Amino acid sequence: MTRQPLSLLRAMFDAAVDAATPPSPAAALPPAPPRGRLVVVGAGKASAAMAKAVEDHWKGPLTGLVVTRYGHGAPCERIEIVEAAHPVPDAAGEAAARRILDLVQGLGPDDLVLALISGGGSSLLSVPAPGLTLADKQAVNSALLRSGAHIGAMNCVRKHLSAIKGGRLAAAAYPARVLTLVISDVPGDDPSTIASGPTVPDETTFAEAREILAKYGIVEPASAVAHLERAAEETPKPGDPRLAHAETVMIATPQQSLEAAAEVARAAGVTPLILGDAIEGEASEVAKVMAGIARQVALRGQPAGAPCVLISGGETTVTIRGKGRGGRNVEFMLSLAVELNGLPNVFALAGDTDGVDGAEEVAGAVVTPDTLARAQAQGIDAKRSLANNDGHGFFEALGDQVVTGPTLTNVNDFRAILILGPQGAAKAEK
Numbered sequence: 001m002t003r004q005p006l007s008l009l010r011a012m013f014d015a016a017v018d019a020a021t022p023p024s025p026a027a028a029l030p031p032a033p034p035r036g037r038l039v040v041v042g043a044g045k046a047s048a049a050m051a052k053a054v055e056d057h058w059k060g061p062l063t064g065l066v067v068t069r070y071g072h073g074a075p076c077e078r079i080e081i082v083e084a085a086h087p088v089p090d091a092a093g094e095a096a097a098r099r100i101l102d103l104v105q106g107l108g109p110d111d112l113v114l115a116l117i118s119g120g121g122s123s124l125l126s127v128p129a130p131g132l133t134l135a136d137k138q139a140v141n142s143a144l145l146r147s148g149a150h151i152g153a154m155n156c157v158r159k160h161l162s163a164i165k166g167g168r169l170a171a172a173a174y175p176a177r178v179l180t181l182v183i184s185d186v187p188g189d190d191p192s193t194i195a196s197g198p199t200v201p202d203e204t205t206f207a208e209a210r211e212i213l214a215k216y217g218i219v220e221p222a223s224a225v226a227h228l229e230r231a232a233e234e235t236p237k238p239g240d241p242r243l244a245h246a247e248t249v250m251i252a253t254p255q256q257s258l259e260a261a262a263e264v265a266r267a268a269g270v271t272p273l274i275l276g277d278a279i280e281g282e283a284s285e286v287a288k289v290m291a292g293i294a295r296q297v298a299l300r301g302q303p304a305g306a307p308c309v310l311i312s313g314g315e316t317t318v319t320i321r322g323k324g325r326g327g328r329n330v331e332f333m334l335s336l337a338v339e340l341n342g343l344p345n346v347f348a349l350a351g352d353t354d355g356v357d358g359a360e361e362v363a364g365a366v367v368t369p370d371t372l373a374r375a376q377a378q379g380i381d382a383k384r385s386l387a388n389n390d391g392h393g394f395f396e397a398l399g400d401q402v403v404t405g406p407t408l409t410n411v412n413d414f415r416a417i418l419i420l421g422p423q424g425a426a427k428a429e430k
Contacts, residue, residue: 040064042116119185121195148319187278324390327358
């Protein structure tokens with residue numbers, strides 16, 4: 001092994017983020033300008049960086065507007081960048097989304113709408129359905145975030161409370177052609193789930209949205225529940241003629257990022273094992289499974305004492321029961337530390353590739369064999385911190401946070417557990 005454990009893990013994380021940096025869209029863009037107008041719209045944590053890439057490539061005339069998270073803007077000259085709140089929408093996001101709807105209406109068949117979509121777009125594209133208010137959507141969104149519902153369930157509800165999600169943006173642009181460039185942040189890379197699929201057909205229904213709220217005991221606000229009961233206008237479904245001229249191109253995925261991290265590990269003499277890019281479930285429970293795998297590998301050893309690293313991605317959830325400062329990555333790491341219980345020669349890193357875990361401007365954290373001992377020396381009980389959903393507080397006290405600042409991209413979570421063989425362990429101690 002040619003690197004120290006934590007520096008290797010950080011290099012792997014950085015490679016994963018770099019692999020998701022909005023690439024040149026040249027291959028996905030048409031070879032010549034449309035006969036009519038080119039209108040660029042978009043939403044998500046990577047949308048501003050994507051807009052900058054479009055401007056750098058496309059020399060012809062264009063106009064447009066994209067909305068991104070506060071602090072995730074990029075310098076553009078022809079495409080307007082608006083920053084708004086995530087994960088709970090705000091008035092700035094609503095105003096920008098309404099302007100995006102206005103931009104695509106009244107276009108003709110010779111016009112092209114270029115939609116730049118990435119993770120986080122669902123909260124940023126917030127136009128309430130008729131009869132609802134932004135406060136209604138904020139209340140439902142907050143309740144879903146606290147509930148532990150997975151991203152597909154949350155977006156099903158969001159689509160049916162929205163005037164822009166679930167294919168409605170593409171329907172509003174008809175008869176113009178719509179080309180959507182997507183950076184995936186969801187398990188399975190389903191474009192109808194990424195940012196709640198504003199430009200693709202939606203197979204979910206009002207009935208499913210009602211079932212999700214019932215499952216998690218969400219009964220307020222009454223106006224939102226009543227809207228789902230009325231089920232007045234379904235989202236555009238597959239085969240809807242208004243979406244006949246809509247095309248989607250995936251330009252970056254979680255799997256590509258995991259493979260980039262694996263290459264860094266191989267170059268350092270570490271054997272990578274990608275466990276999957278679509279792992280879901282309660283963060284603390286997923287950590288227990290990962291700890292069990294790591295313990296098995298650590299105790300049984302690798303061929304010739306070679307170190308290995310378990311790599312995974314996806315989007316776990318956290319059911320909030322405490323009052324601490326948490327996020328799904330630090331929740332995962334805190335549970336992992338408890339389960340490993342100081343197991344020698346095992347190091348780990350988990351972080352959100354957008355640089356923000358939960359509501360904190362912190363990507364994630366690292367775990368070392370002495371994590372629990374260092375916490376105990378400060379009078380910090382790891383199990384109590386976990387019960388209080390206080391992962392950020394725990395790792396901040398230890399100085400073990402992973403801080404990147406806004407990365408201007410998002411392909412969801414990255415997790416790596418490094419298990420050193422005897423030779424690697426000896427080098428790590430030097």
